[in-house]
Amino acid sequence: MAQSLPEPTVAALARGLAAGRYSAVELTRACLARVEAAQPQLNAFITITAEAALAAAAAADAARAAGRAGPLTGVPIAHKDIFCTSDVRTTCGSKMLANFVSPYDATIVSKLAAAGTVNLGKLNMDEFAMGSSNETSHFGPVRNPWDTARVPGGSSGGSAAAVAARIAPAATATDTGGSIRQPAALCGVTGIKPTYGRVSRYGMIAFASSLDQAGLITVSAEDAALLLGAMAGFDPRDSTSVDSPVPDYAAALDAPLAGLRIGLVREFFEKGLDAECEARIREAIAVYEKLGARVQEVSCPNLPLSVPTYYVVAPAECSSNLARFDGVRFGHRCESPRNLTDLYSRSRGEGFGAEVKRRIMTGTYVLSAGYYDAYYLKAQRVRQLISADFARAFESVDLLLGPTSPTTAFEIGAKVDDPITMYLNDIYTIGANLAGLPGMSIPVGFAGGLPVGLQLIGPHFSEARMLNAAHRYQLETDWHLRAPAAFA
C-alpha cells in the first residue's frame, strides 16, 4: 500500500496546508498514489481524474500563495458518481450512462470546488443508488477495506470504502433510504444525511425525489461540519431547496452535552438487531450518559412499516425519474432499433441492471390504474403516520439514538437472491428519509472484528446539534480514528 496521508482528517490536513507543511499538489499526489494502489482491491472508484486533480491542486496552491485561500483550499475529496461533473464521466454506476459526459456541474460540485477542494475522481456506487451493498454496480462491486470479502454497504459503497481506507480524506454521497449512514456504519466511518431540502439536489441524478438528499462520508464529525457548511444552502435551481441560513456548524461543535435529552426508539431494539451490535450501541449510549445526556425510551409504533412504505414510494418515484433514459438524447442506445418501441425497450432493457428494472416495474405497478389508491396513496398516508411518530418523539427528546444497521458487513453475494433480505438492511435508516429528518452514523466499536455504527436522528434542521453530539462522543473515544491495517 502506498504511503499514508500526513493526517487522517480534513480538519488536520487543512491546518497542515495552511501552515505550509505540504502543498496541495503534494497532498493530492499522495492521495492519488493511494487511490491507484487500492483500486484493484477495493474498486472504490469508477473514474480517477488524476490530471484534473493535480491542476486543481496547483491552482489551490497558487491561490494560497496569493493570499486567497479559504479553510478548505487544497483539500482533496472525491464525489459519488451520482453527481454530475462537467466534462467528466458521470455513470451513476450504470451501463446506461457508462459513457455519459455531463455538460454541467451539480450545485454541490460547484460549491465544493468554489471552496477550494480538489476532486480526485468519481466513486463507485450501487446502480442509480438502488442497493445496500454496492453489488449492483455495472462497474463491479466495491469491497469493504476491513474485510475485502465483504460488502462496504450501499449505495454509497465507494464513498465509504475510500474514506475508510484513507485513500480520500472525505467523500460526497447520497442517502435515499440509508445509503450514506449504512455504508458509513459498515465501514467504520462517519456519515451525515442532512435534512431534506438543506442541500441542493440540482445535478444529483434523481432516484426518489422526495427522499434523496446529498451528504457526506468523512472520518470525523468535525470534518462533516466543515464540508457541510460549504455544501449546504438554498439553490434557486431546486424548488425543494429550503431558503434558510446555514448555521456555522463548526462553531457549534464543542458545546457540552449536559442536559441533552436522548431518546431510544423502542421499535429499533425489538428484533433483528445482532446481539453484538446491540452491545456496542448500548456501550455508546453509556458514554453519552457519562457526558451528561439523559436517556429515555420513546416509541414510534409505525416505524416497523418504514421498509414496506419505502418500497412503494421510492420505486414509484424512480419509475418516473428513470423514464428519461430512452436512448434519444444521451445514454445507452441499442443497435439498429427496428421502431420506436424497440428503441426504448431494448435500450432500457440493455442499459439497466436487474435491481433497477425490478424497482422500475414495482413503481410502474403501484402507480397504475386500480393500484394507485391501494399502494401509492396508502404508503403516503403511512408516511404521514411515521413522520407524526417522530414529531411526537421530538416533543420530549432532542435526538434519537439507535443502531444504523442490523448487522455488520455481510459477505459479497450473501444477500443477492432475495430482494427483501437486502431491503431489510435499511430497517433503521429509512424512517428518517420518509420524514425528511437529518441523520448520522458514527463508528462506536467492533463486533467480530467488523465496524459497528451508531445512528443519530434529529428534528428538521438540527444538524448543528447532531454534529455537536457526534463530535463530543469523538472527543471522548477514538473509534473514528481506527483504520483497517491492510490499508495503513
Place this chain on the structure above:
Amino acid sequence: MQWETVIGLEIHAQLATRSKIFSSSATAYGAAPNTQANLVDLGYPGVLPVLNGEAVRMAVRFGLSIGARIARHSVFARKNYFYPDLPKGYQISQYELPIVAEGALEIVLDDGTRKRVGITRAHLEEDAGKSLHEGLPGVSGIDLNRAGTPLIEIVSEPDMRSAQEAVAYMKKVHTLVRYLGICDGNMQEGSFRCDANVSVRPKGQEKFGTRAEIKNLNSFRFVEKAINYEVERQIELLESGGKVVQETRLYDPDKGETRSMRSKEEANDYRYFPDPDLLPVVIDDSYIETVRSQLPELPDEKAARFVRDYGLSEYDAGVLTASREFGAFYEDVVQRVGKEPKLCANWVMGDLAAFLNKDNLEIGASKVDAAALAGLVTRIVDATISGKIAKDVFEAMWESGESADAIIEQKGLRQITDTSAIERAIEDVMAKNPGQLADYRSGKDKLFGFFVGQVMKATGGKANPAQLNELLKKKLAG
C-alpha cells in the same frame, strides 16, 4: 330517429411568457432546432423544474375573467408516457388540483341567441417538443424548442350542441385570451389548439353516447367541418347497428374526414402522481385581488359599454370589440371626432376593415391610424366633403399616408355648399338638356336621378348632395 349532438372542447393555449414554464429558456417561435432547449427542457439527468411566476399570474387572470374559482392550493402532477417529443418520459401537468376550477362563458350565436357554456377547469402544464418527418427517410427528427412552453388547458363542459356553438365558443375563448394578453392566439404557429370531444345520443336520452376525440384542430373552419363530419359518421355508424369506439381521431383537411389515429399510446395508463420536485402552488386572497385589479376591460363589458355609451347595436359592438386593439382604435376615433359614434363605427367596420383585409394587416399596422381616420370623419361631419367623396379620400390616405386635409386640398375635393354655385350648375345642366327637362316636367319623375348625376358630374362630384336635391327640386319645378 332524432339525434342530438354533444360537444366538449379542450383548448390548449400557449401562454405568452418570455421564458418557459419550468426553465429559463426563451419561448420565441421559429428558432433553429434545439437552440432554445436547455438542460431542464432536455430532461438531462439531475435537472429540476422551477415555476415561472408569470404563468401562474396569467392562469389566474384567465380564471378571474371566466368567473371561476381560483384554487388557493394547486398541485403539479406527472403524466407518464413514452413519446420522443416528451424528453422526461412524463409531462408536468395538473391533475386532481388544477389552478382554475369551475367557470363559464357566454356565447352569442349567429341568430343572436345567447348561451352559457360551462368551463370545468383550466390548468397549467408544459408543452411537448415537435417531431419532424420531412426529408428524413426512415427516421423522425425531434426538435425540443417547444418542450417546456407554458400551456393553459381549458376544458369545457359538454354543453355545446352543434358545430356552430362549438366554433362560437372557441372564438370567444380566442378573443378572451388575446384580450387578457396571455396568448397571441396564432393558430398557424400552434399557440392556440383545440381538441373536440364529440358524441351523439337519441334526442331525449339523458345518458351521453360514447365519444370520440378529434385532436389538434387549428382553425375555426376545421373545427366546424371536423365536427360535422364526425357527427355524420357516428350517426351513420349507429343507425347501421354499429358502435362508436372511444378513440382519438385526426381531421384530414384534404379529404374532409376524420380518421382513427394509429395507436399512438395504446390504452395509456398515465399513472398520474404529484410531482415530488415541485411544491404546492399556494395563492392567497391578496394575490388574487392584485391580479383582479390588473384585469383589462373584458370583451363583453366593453361591448355592453359601447352599446350604452355610443348607442351602437349589439352586433356592431360585438364586431368592434373582437379584439382589444380594434376596440381601442374605434374609441380613439370616437374620442377625437367627439360625436357621431355610429358614423365612426361604420367607417372602422367598413372601409378600414376592408382595406386591412385587402393588405392582410392587423389593426396595429393600419396605414391609416386612428388620428388620421378621425380627421377624415370630422370632415364629413363638418360637411367639408360628402360621404361618397370621403371614400376616395380614404383610399388616397391609405396609399399615400397623407392626412385627409392634405388630400382634400391637393385634389380640390371640398364640397360645394355655395347655393348660387350649385344653382348655376343646375341651370347649366337644365339648359343643356331641354329634352329631359321637358320629359321630367311632363311626369317622368325618374329623370330626377339623371339631373342629379349630371350636376354631380359637372361639379366633379363635389356638390353637397342634400343641398343639390333641395335646389334641383325647386328649379325643376319651375
Place this chain on the structure above:
Amino acid sequence: MSLNRNDIENIARLARLELAEAEIPVYVDSLTRIFDFVGELDRAPTEGIAPMAHPLPGLAQRLRADEVTEADAHERYQRNAPRVEAGLYLVPKVIE
C-alpha cells in the same frame, strides 16, 4: 398478492423494458415477494390521514421571475446524443 407472467409482461411493456425470456420467471418471483412484503401496509391505521407528498410540511412552491437567462448551448448538449443530424435528435420514424 401473487403476480403472474402476464402481469410482468404488461408492466414491462408500460415501462418499456425488454426482458429476456429467462428473466421473466425471476421477476415474477421477486415482484411477488415484494408485493407480499408491501402488503403489510394494509394493516396500518390510515383512516382520516392525509397522504404526505413532501417530507417538509407547509412549504409552498417558489415562483421564478419570467426572464430568459439561457444562451444556446445545443452543440455542447448534443455531444452526448447517439444520433443527431442538422440539430435534430433522430429516432425511428414516428407514425401518427
